[in-house]
Amino acid sequence: MKKILSIGQTAELLACSVDTLRRWDKNSRFPSFRRNRETGSHRWYNLNEVEEFSKTLDGFRLAKKWSADKKGFEPLAVYYC
Numbered sequence: 513m514k515k516i517l518s519i520g521q522t523a524e525l526l527a528c529s530v531d532t533l534r535r536w537d538k539n540s541r542f543p544s545f546r547r548n549r550e551t552g553s554h555r556w557y558n559l560n561e562v563e564e565f566s567k568t569l570d571g572f573r574l575a576k577k578w579s580a581d582k583k584g585f586e587p588l589a590v591y592y593c
Contacts, residue, residue, distance in 0.1 A: 515559035519544065522557040526566055 523530045536542040537555060542565050544555035 517557045517559055517562060519555045519557070522562055525562055526569065 517525070519530050519533055523533055526533070533542070533544070533555070537544045544557055546554065547556060
């Protein structure tokens with residue numbers, strides 16, 4: 513059985529804002545689904561898809577942290593190409 517998450521639950525798991533999720537949905541970066549498009553406008557997410565998407569964010573967040581460090585940062589060898 514699929515585990516369905518609300519936009520708030522998804523935002524908490526991904527450590528981002530609800531507005532960010534709405535923007536990603538609008539831009540098709542991370543689309544949501546709606547249970548009943550005719551009567552409901554609530555965004556929902558599949559837990560498995562959220563977990564897969566979160567894997568793509570970890571590297572991005574780490575790179576952002578490294579680039580913002582004023583002292584410089586030497587990444588671990590595992591991150592070299």
